[in-house]
Amino acid sequence: MNPRYPGRVYLAHLPTPLERLDRLGKHLGGPELLIKRDDQTGLALGGNKVRKLEFLAADALEHGCDHLITSGGPQSNHCRQTAAVAARLGLGCSLVLRGQAPIRFTGNLLLDRLFGAHLYWAGDRPLGEVMSQVAGELRAMGRKPYLIPLGGSNVVGATGYVMAMEEFMAQLAAAGLNVDFIVFASSSGGTQAGLVLGARVYAFRGRVLGISVDRPAEELQTQVAALATATATHLGLGTVSVAGQVEVNDDYLGEGYGVLGEAEREAIRLVAQLEGILLDPVYTGRAMGGLIDLIRWGAFTHRQTVLFWHTGGTPALFAYGDELLA
Template sequence: MIPSDANLHPKFKRRAFLHTAALAPSASVLGMAGLAVSAEGQQDHPLTLSKPRVDLAHLPTPLEELPRLTKRLGGPRLLVKRDDQTGLALGGNKVRKLEFLVAQANAEGADTLVTSGSIQSNHCRQTAAAAARIGLRCVLLLGGKNPGGTSEGNLLLDRLLGAEVRFGEQTLEDVAKTLRAAGRRPYVIPIGGSNAVGATGYVAAMEELSDQLKQRSDNVDWIVVPTGSGGTQSGLAVGARSLGFAGKILGIGVGEPADETKQRLTPIANTTARHLNLSERFKPDDFEVNSDFLGGGYGVMGDLERKTIRMVAETEGLLLDPVYTGRAFGGLVELTKKGFFRKEETVLFWHTGGMPELFVSEYAGSLL
């Protein structure tokens, strides 16, 4: 389906036209050099152009060197892809997924976005922000009990952004049913936005990265990224395979053993590839996942995260979060110490955001 221009920000309109003219390219034969360059010098993103998308994110996000950390760790050259700077209400990886999810919600005539997550879910905060930005309502179903007292971090922002916050045992489908019965038109987004539509945002992100690397005549050997619900790594994997990216993608698990994470990634990647009419198919062993850094479990900040957050902040002025990026960067540091990466390699850390969690007293109280 070619998106109607009405749904599209001007930055996508011309590209949609180009795509219409070219029809869906066979991505597997595009290769990294196959990305078309438009007359304005902008590069086109053929893998994802056929899908409706709304403009929510500040893109492309910066690709930066980390020279002081590279020197301090004495390992491979380090780069960072700044998806903490996607722009919408403190940014993060979910904004990329929501560009496609919200477009789908609009296409279905929805008036309310419904999703769920933990009390400090970054995904929920970004969904609330996307709803506010587009003029939809938002209902968030948060796990656990209402903490009461002063709202902190993402929960504070959810409420500030006008979302209706619910707690308890209901399922997302229960919430959607009640809304429908009340005459509303809900669009249900799964946890983390990790389905084929959402993961398309990370196929597009991989296209964006390949443009940036090509423009700089640069290359990366590894992408290191935190992995939770899996849409980010799955989307990157689909994009990487379709574009012929030669580097490896290493997901650092934040909550589950590596085997379970690979099982989770596989169907997301396969449905995403199908959604985009790509021929690539994945098996669990096609993914690299390391879950050696789970420490006390999901959301429990330990010494690894604490030390890493402080070191990266002091050394590069770069903020990480206690749950995802602090753990994943901690894994990168530990793997560097063990010689997992070769010194002549380049490792790109994909920063996925999450900083509002730094200000939650549970974490802030033991960071310093």
């Protein structure tokens, strides 16, 4: 299989480091642990969306667009990274955010403002509806907006994670390492779709396990499988079915999206204090909390190697300061 990658704008610091988590691994007493540092993709404090945005921004430029529009929650990492990409490329940026404007702008929201994005508060209106309205207003002013879906999770964005798997396989080969499981936070599904398709394309022999952050496993699995198949077509790979390879665990949804629980608190504290690495309260804290639980109940053997793919999100830590220290 040979993907035909479309145009890309070089924005990320790649390859991101592949590191050992020896102290955490020893503390938990389970499998060998590794980490892939996509929190270090460079632009705007890093994160997984930069890989997607390299392809999305290239597509926007190719279509002659001069303004990026996307949406998300008030602490959306995707929105923050989109705002930074727009600034870097000299494009306008409008962000449609769920709910009402808060009194204090902190974490990602503070950074959205620093990058000069226009913020629209959707209240309880559907985000897509407000995005269309904003796009209409921009067009009426003679601008050419490019709409990016939630999380950048379409075939263009997912392409970034197909390519990430090529990078990862080269790192494993160079270091003579073997990985049995890749574990990471999954939400809008683009990261997982790209990784699962990339695993097929680049012959990764381990399993790719998404820890759902906010939705039932079956729903996310269906979405990821459809997106991976569509991405394969987009990359000229023909019909590729990955349905059997899309593994999602939804045991760690806790009290819902963005609600910090004891599992997230413990994961963030452990990884910070044993490895000097920051996780985030919404995505990677939840996924690592899940991984820690899986290790504790013996889901992996001592001989296996598990890689945690860090997808970023650390700016949101500052929006959860009081809750983290409670």
